Amino acid sequence: MTSVNLLGGSANYRDPEISPEGQKNTAPLSSETARINEELVDKYAEKLYDETAENILDWANTHAPGDLAVTLSMENTVLAELAKDHLPRADFLFLDTGYHFKETIEVADQVEARYPEQQLVRALPILSRQEQDQTYGLNLYAKNSTACCRMRKVEPLAVSLSPYVGWITGLRRADGPTRAQAPALSLDQTGRLKISPIITWSLEDTERFIEDNDLIIHPLTKQGYPSIGCETCTLPVAEGEDPRAGRWAGQNKTECGLHS
Incomplete structure (x- = not known):
């Protein structure tokens, strides 16, 4: 590791393409579970492509060959409900990057209280914000957002998914062109089931479900933030803009790496 000057001046920080020491990968599935998952996707992916959220989750509850994790960004709590x-x-799985809006953390706390029957797992990066600044330099998110996302989102998710045979995502095809053809059921790079029950929903469908079920509201969604990531990398968007236009605004970047 390159030495770091913590006293100021010209510091030689670590190459951001090299993640800190520690667990960063998902444990491999057993060969039997991997085989079952592959067969499930081959058999059901097309059938579930345009299915309802309820039917997709009922299918997962019946067919998944083990435990599943429901990933929650806390932008909304539709998946929790x-x-x-x-x-x-x-289980519920929340990537606590250390850079979230305080409102996002408050929503996570409310989810934990509202759904006590389901464990909320808070996935943390290896380094705290301060440790990352000391190791890679201040504001890595502005200088190399891809590396920051990798260390604070992609790798923590990978580690946290180890106990599970699959995960539930909040992907919607309406969220933008990079997601327009996304399947409801697929395999991720580790052979785990990747299940997206609200894949066919529009933003209006989502808002209607939130209202009809009196769900927890992330206050920023009422202040021009239809898509919410880390506070340092998320801006409000104008009415009619792509819902994800405020994510990494001004950068040639549309995804954090979780879904690519």
């Missing part, structure tokens, strides 16, 4: 009724044994 759906899982309560259709995937009651699943």
Whole structure:
């Protein structure tokens, strides 16, 4: 590791393409579970492509060959509410990057209180914000957002998915061109099931479900933030703009790496 000058001046920081020491990968599935997952996707991916969220989750509850994790960004709590009724044994998984809006952390706390039957797992990066600044230099998110996302989102998710045979995502095809053809059911790079029950929903569908079920509201969604990531990398968007236009605004970047 390159030495770091913590006293100021010209410091030689670590190459951001080299992540800090520690666990960064997902444990491999057993060969039997991997085989079952592959067969499930081959058989059901086309059938589930345009299915309802409820039917997709009921399918997952019946067919997944082990435990599932429901990933929650806390932008909304739709998946938590759906899982309560259709995937009651699943854990909730929240990537606590250390750079979230305070409102996002408050929503996470409210989710933990509202859904006590399901464990909320808070996935943390190896380094704290201060440790990352000391190791890679101040504001890595501005200088190399891809490296920052890798260390604070992609790698923590990879590690946290180890106990599970699959994960539930909040992907919607309406969120932008990079997601327009996304499947409801696929395999991720580790052979785990990647299941997206609200894949066919529009933003309006999502808002309607939130209102009809009196769900927890992330206050920033009412202040021009239809898509919410880290506070340092998220801006409000104008009415009619791509919902994800405020993510990494001004950078040639549309995804953090979780879904690419």
